[in-house]
Amino acid sequence: MKAFCHGEINEFIEWHDTDGNIINASDGGIIYVEGTYHWYGMALRPLPVNCGPYGGQMTTVGVVMYKSKDLLNWKYEGVILEVTNDPESELFAPLRFERPKIIYNDKTKKFVLWCHYVKYPANHGNGVGEADLGVAVCDTINGKYKWLGFSRPIDNYGWVRDMTVYKDINNDAYVIYDRHTPDPKLGDKTGGLQGDRCLYVVKLSDDYLSFTNTYKRIDTAPWREAPAIAYKNGYYYIITSGLTGWETNQAKAFRTKSLLEDWEDIGDPCVDDYTNTTFNTQGTNVFCVEETELQIMMLERHNTACFEKSSYVWLPIRFNDDNTISLHYTKNWRLSDFL
Numbered sequence: 001m002k003a004f005c006h007g008e009i010n011e012f013i014e015w016h017d018t019d020g021n022i023i024n025a026s027d028g029g030i031i032y033v034e035g036t037y038h039w040y041g042m043a044l045r046p047l048p049v050n051c052g053p054y055g056g057q058m059t060t061v062g063v064v065m066y067k068s069k070d071l072l073n074w075k076y077e078g079v080i081l082e083v084t085n086d087p088e089s090e091l092f093a094p095l096r097f098e099r100p101k102i103i104y105n106d107k108t109k110k111f112v113l114w115c116h117y118v119k120y121p122a123n124h125g126n127g128v129g130e131a132d133l134g135v136a137v138c139d140t141i142n143g144k145y146k147w148l149g150f151s152r153p154i155d156n157y158g159w160v161r162d163m164t165v166y167k168d169i170n171n172d173a174y175v176i177y178d179r180h181t182p183d184p185k186l187g188d189k190t191g192g193l194q195g196d197r198c199l200y201v202v203k204l205s206d207d208y209l210s211f212t213n214t215y216k217r218i219d220t221a222p223w224r225e226a227p228a229i230a231y232k233n234g235y236y237y238i239i240t241s242g243l244t245g246w247e248t249n250q251a252k253a254f255r256t257k258s259l260l261e262d263w264e265d266i267g268d269p270c271v272d273d274y275t276n277t278t279f280n281t282q283g284t285n286v287f288c289v290e291e292t293e294l295q296i297m298m299l300e301r302h303n304t305a306c307f308e309k310s311s312y313v314w315l316p317i318r319f320n321d322d323n324t325i326s327l328h329y330t331k332n333w334r335l336s337d338f339l
Contacts, residue, residue, distance in 0.1 A: 002072045003332040004314050009280045012303050012311045017066055018075045024308050025064055027099045027300065029285035030071075031111075033141045039074060040065040042097045042115075046308035049246060056307030057246075058094040058122035059083065063113070065142050071289070071335065081113060081136050081145045087120075090129070091147055094122045097134065099226075101165040101285070102141070103173055105208045111138045112208040114165045114175060117150045124161075126182070131159035133175060135209055153202040153211045157181060162225035162241075164285065165204075166259075169231065173204040174259055175211070176238065178225040198222045199240065201259050216260040224252065230286045230295050232319045239269060239297065239325075241282045246304050248277035253325055269317075269325045279329045281313045294338050297327060 007013045015023045028041025043064045047056035063081035066074040081100070083093035096118035104111050117134030118124060125131060132152050136145035152160055153175060163177035182195040199221040203214040218238075226241035235255045242249035251270050254263040273279055281299035288295050294316060301311035316338050318326045 003334045004072070005332045006311070006313045006329070007331055009275060009277075009329065012301060012309060014309060015074075015312050018073055021076065022308060023066060023074060023312070025066060026307070026310065027284050028063070029101050029298065030287040031102050031104070031141065032288075032290050033104070035069070037068045037071055038065055038077070038102075038141050039068065040080065040100060040102060042100060043079075044307040044310070045094070046306050048306065049304045053121050053123060054094050056304075058096050058118075060093045062091075062093075063097050063100045063115070063145070067142065077142045080138070080142060081147070090119060090149065092120045095120050096122045099163055099284070101163075103165055103167045103208060104141075105173075106171055108207050109139070110207075111141050111145075112165075112173075113137070113145050114163070116160055116163050116177075126159050131161070131180075133160050133163060133177065137209065148209065151211070153177070153200070154179070154215055158200075162227065164227050164229060165208075166229045168236075168259060173208045175202045175204060176200070176227045176229065177202070178227075196222075197243075199224050199227060199238070203260070214260065218254065218263045220263050220265045221252075221254055226283050228283045228286050228297065230297075230317055230325065232295070232325075233323065235323055237266075237325050238263070239283050239286070239327075241278065246302055248275075248280050248282060250276045251278040251283065251327075255323065255325075266324050269327050271326045271328050273329065279313065279315075279327075281311075286317065289335065289339075292339055294335070 025041030043061035045056040049055045062079045065077040068074045084091045098116035100115040113136045119129035132150040134150040138145040158179040158181045161178040167173045179200045180197040199218040201216045203212045224240040230237045253269045256263045284298040299313040303310045
C-alpha cells in the first residue's frame with residue numbers, strides 16, 4: 001500500500017499527481033465534498049526567493065486544485081482562482097493568494113475562499129492591497145471562483161499577514177490571522193519590526209463573506225503566525241509558527257473551549273524534535289479523515305532554492321489524555337497505521 005513519504009528531516013521529497021507532475025499547492029488545505037477530497041493551494045513559481053522582485057514565493061497562475069478518493073493518488077483539477085494579465089485588475093499577476101482556505105456555507109450553498117491577498121508586484125507591504133484579506137466564492141467546490149475583493153478586519157490600521165479560516169461545530173465561521181498594528185510613533189517605517197503583533201480571531205458574517213465586529217485578541221500568542229486549527233473533546237487547538245521569514249522555527253500550540261475566550265499556551269507539540277524547527281517545516285492546515293477520528297496536520301518544507309519543489313509533510317495529530325496534542329515525525333506512514 002502506498003504511504004505518505006517525508007524522508008529525513010532535512011530532505012526534500014517531491015509529491016506527484018496522477019499525471020506525474022509535481023503537486024504545487026502551497027499553504028492551502030483539504031476539503032471533503034461528496035465522497036472526494038479536494039486539495040488546493042497557491043501555485044508557486046519555480047524561482048528562488050532572492051531572484052529579485054518577482055520571486056518564487058508568488059504566483060503567476062493562481063489557486064489550483066487536485067482531487068483524490070484515498071488521500072494518496074491526486075488528479076489535477078485545474079486553476080480555481082485565476083490571475084490575469086490586465087494591469088487594471090486586482091488579479092493582475094504576479095501577486096499572492098497566500099494561505100487560501102475554503103469553507104462551505106450550508107445556508108447559501110456557496111463555497112467561500114479566503115486568503116491573504118498581496119497585489120502586484122506581490123511584495124509584502126502596508127498599503128492598500130498589500131496587507132489584506134481577499135475573498136472569492138463559487139457554487140461548486142472545483143469551479144471557477146468569483147473574486148469579490150479585499151478588505152481588513154476590525155479597522156484599516158492593522159496589517160494582515162498569515163491567516164486561516166475555520167468553521168466551528170455550530171457552523172459559525174471565523175478568520176484567524178496575524179495582525180500587525182504599527183507603533184503610532186513610527187508608523188509604517190519599521191518594516192514590521194515594531195508595534196503590536198498578535199493572533200486575532202474574527203467572526204464572519206452569516207454568509208461568510210464579510211467580517212463582524214466580534215473578535216478576540218489571543219493575548220498569549222504575540223508574534224506568532226501560520227495558524228492551523230484542530231478540535232477534539234471540547235477543546236479548540238491552534239498550532240502556530242514563530243516569525244522568521246522562510247527560516248523554520250519552533251512550533252507552539254494553544255487551546256481554548258471557546259474561540260472567542262482566552263487561549264492557554266500549551267507549548268511545542270512536536271515530540272523529539274531535536275532541531276526545534278517543527279521538523280524543518282511550517283504548519284499549513286488541519287483536516288479530518290472522513291468516517292474516522294483521525295486528524296492530520298499539513299505542513300510544508302519550503303524549498304527556497306526552487307519553491308515549486310517544496311515538500312509536503314503530513315502528520316497525524318495525537319490527542320493526549322491531559323487535553324494536550326502532540327506531533328511525532330515519521331519518514332513514512334500509512335493511514336491503516338492509525339485507523
